[in-house]
Amino acid sequence: MTVDKSRLLALFERLVSIDSPSFGEREMCDFIKERLARLGLTAREDSAAEKLGGTSGNLYCYVEGELEKPPLLFSGHMDTVEPARGKKLVRGPGGLLTSAGDTVLGADDLAGVAAILEALETLLASGEPHRPLELLFSAAEEPYCVGVLQYDFSSLKSREAYVFDLTGPVGGAAYQAPTILSFTAVFSGRAAHAGFSPEEGVHAIQAAARAIAQIPCGRVGEATVNIATISGGTASNIVPDRCSFTGEIRSFSDGEARRLLEEMRETMERAAAENGASVRLESVSECTAYCTDRSHPVVKRFEDACGALGLPVRLCQTFGGSDNNHFATHGITGIVVANAMNNCHSCGEYTSEEELERAANLALRLMTAE
Numbered sequence: 001m002t003v004d005k006s007r008l009l010a011l012f013e014r015l016v017s018i019d020s021p022s023f024g025e026r027e028m029c030d031f032i033k034e035r036l037a038r039l040g041l042t043a044r045e046d047s048a049a050e051k052l053g054g055t056s057g058n059l060y061c062y063v064e065g066e067l068e069k070p071p072l073l074f075s076g077h078m079d080t081v082e083p084a085r086g087k088k089l090v091r092g093p094g095g096l097l098t099s100a101g102d103t104v105l106g107a108d109d110l111a112g113v114a115a116i117l118e119a120l121e122t123l124l125a126s127g128e129p130h131r132p133l134e135l136l137f138s139a140a141e142e143p144y145c146v147g148v149l150q151y152d153f154s155s156l157k158s159r160e161a162y163v164f165d166l167t168g169p170v171g172g173a174a175y176q177a178p179t180i181l182s183f184t185a186v187f188s189g190r191a192a193h194a195g196f197s198p199e200e201g202v203h204a205i206q207a208a209a210r211a212i213a214q215i216p217c218g219r220v221g222e223a224t225v226n227i228a229t230i231s232g233g234t235a236s237n238i239v240p241d242r243c244s245f246t247g248e249i250r251s252f253s254d255g256e257a258r259r260l261l262e263e264m265r266e267t268m269e270r271a272a273a274e275n276g277a278s279v280r281l282e283s284v285s286e287c288t289a290y291c292t293d294r295s296h297p298v299v300k301r302f303e304d305a306c307g308a309l310g311l312p313v314r315l316c317q318t319f320g321g322s323d324n325n326h327f328a329t330h331g332i333t334g335i336v337v338a339n340a341m342n343n344c345h346s347c348g349e350y351t352s353e354e355e356l357e358r359a360a361n362l363a364l365r366l367m368t369a370e
């Protein structure tokens, strides 16, 4: 049993033609709902839209199965990064699929959504017995997975997940992903006239600069640290009383990420005190590290499915977060599967007919696996 290639390509083209920037996935959500309804399935949207100020919630669908096995979760995200408005699929030589060059293609993650929907359609039309399946199409994944964070994970029955959201050749899958801590530091000093009474002032920018100069950036052991934005001051004749900067820390070890954050806090407090300023450091844990055991059945099933399709398996780590981090946090063991997308987050994003077909057949194999 294999997917219908021309139906898959038409579906992908249609998905690409729908604008679905993060927080603006309304039309995409409605399209997927309708597509599932055509298969006799009812999808349920949660209330994430109201909570996030977006136009669409996360979309969930339960597919009953005849096999007396626990359900499997298949997931992808409905939103795309910008520039994403007016996307159009352009067919190139050798089955190459790109955007017109002025937007992203949106294969991240619409190639994943297409693969899951086409696999399901093929499966249901075949009448083959299969496991119960759960589908979850999340909203607003790109901005640190804020959509799925609103999801009621306790309502999911599956304990194993395949998240179709990884770049590179189909056959690849990530079993490990990091903790990502983002932070904002606000240095407070005292404003004074820079010409008349600079000695009255406490220079917040200088305090922040002193701290930044002492914070290691880039690769720090196996972690990464980035200071990303900085702002402060009001006018050239005023000693600045405020300076803030933002950044992030990533590590495969949650403990190490937190340790680096505390080290950073000490450095900032020392630098602030040396300048007579004060600092407030706030951090958000965007996602928590996980490592799925490579001998886990969720990995074994993936390897078997790739083997059956003649796809070389490539298990890897990723230093990016995905919805799978949040599944892992809630006790669902999963991997992030390559779904026919390349050069993501750029107008040079591309996929190919062949790869799309592989991704959909992979989804189908996983859905029918014992």
Ligand SMILES: [Zn+2]
Pocket (backbone or CB within 6 Å): 077, 108, 109, 141, 165
């Ligand atoms: Zn993605």
